[in-house]
Amino acid sequence: MEPIYLDHNATTPVDQAVVEAMLPFLNEDFGNASSAHSFGRDAKVALEQAREMIAGIINCQPNELYFTSGGTESDNIAVLGTAYQYPKRKHVVVGSTEHHAVFEPAEYLHHHDGYDLDFLPVDVEGFASAEQLSELVRDNTAIVSVMHANNETGAIQELSTLTEVTRARDILFHTDAVQSIGKIVVDVKTLGVDLMSLTGHKIYGPKGTGALFVRQGVKIAPLFYGGAHEKKRRPGTENVAGAVGLARALEVAEKQREDDFIRLSKLADEFIDRVTETIPNSFVNSPRKRRIPQTVNMSFPGAEGESIILSLDLKGIAASSGSACTSGATEPSHVLTAMGIPLERGQAAVRFSLGRATTARHLDYVVEVLPPIIERLRAMSPTYRQTQA
Helix, strand or coil: CCCCCCCCCCCCCCCCHHHHHHHHHHCCCCCCCCCCCCHHHHHHHHHHHHHHHHHHHCCCCCEEEEEEEHHHHHHHHHHHHHHHHCCCCCEEEEEECHHHHHHHEEEEEHHCCCEEEEEEEECCCCCCCCHHHHHHHHEEEEECCCCCEEECEECCCHHHHHHHHHHCCCCCCEECCCCCEEEECCCHHHCCCCCCEECCCCCCCCCCEEEECCCCCCCCCCCCCCCCCHHHCCCCCCCHHHHHHHHHHHHHHHCCCHHHHHHHHHHHHHHHHHHHHCCCCCCCCCCCCCCCCCEEEECCCCCCCCHHHHHHHHHCEEEECCHHCCCCCCCHHHHHHHHCHHHHHHEEEEEEEEEEEEEECHHHHHHCCCCHHHHHHHHHHHHHHHHHH
């Protein structure tokens, strides 16, 4: 069996069509998009065409889209830039299951700049409610940030119900759409968001590419200085090849989005059923409905998550115990903790994230090798043996 990659939420291979779209701007069309000569003008045209393509897919105006180096930078600009633009609004609300690219800027505002910080709770499936958000927001709330689809469980938030709350109170709303873009419909007007982050490397585009949607009329303070690029909101020589690659990756993803959703939903659901039937005392942490189908998060109490990952790796299977950005952490996932999942289950969690190359044969192999791995690890756990005695 060839190596099996089930960590697509961490990153994806670059689609060949994306590579081909980028190559001209790494070779002959190498101009600086801010230069006035013909080389620069050609690069500028390509940059703006990429902006228009992405804007058309997410239903915004091209002048509302700013290129960045990825989701983390976009999240930081959205959270910090908004807060610093409205210094009298000293309160921020973020979802309790956010990526650290949102968590840490919000905590920085709290610890270093004296902002009040509240975390929007979620239920056992990872969903937030408009009622609880209404109780948290204040007249001095600068921004609310809640991710669209969770990177660890795949849970899809009903953002339109949350943004109704913030619109009624004249509060800005940001969402991290890194895991949802290209996988489900992402329409900024339907969602009602004011700012939205996206990246390329989760959708078979190049690493180091991303964008931030900022609704027209919304002001954000720049975090960087040094040029007029991207309307001074993100100065620095534009990554033309990266922007072209990001746009092409999203275009490809949109064309096959519905087919991928149907195929991966079937594969994931069958995989969940077979694993839970085969391995006793196994739990599904991802919601069965309202999730991006690529994501399956499961727990096997008595077997530590990192040990499962290493054992799978020895069998040629790449999976994850959570966010790639927190790999190696000994604490259980903050996402699962926020969902109220017990410590023993949280420490025994594994995330399988499927992709375009995933086949039923791949998952058959996982179902074959996973049960003996769990059985062996549980046999080594005196605590688990005592609970089962």
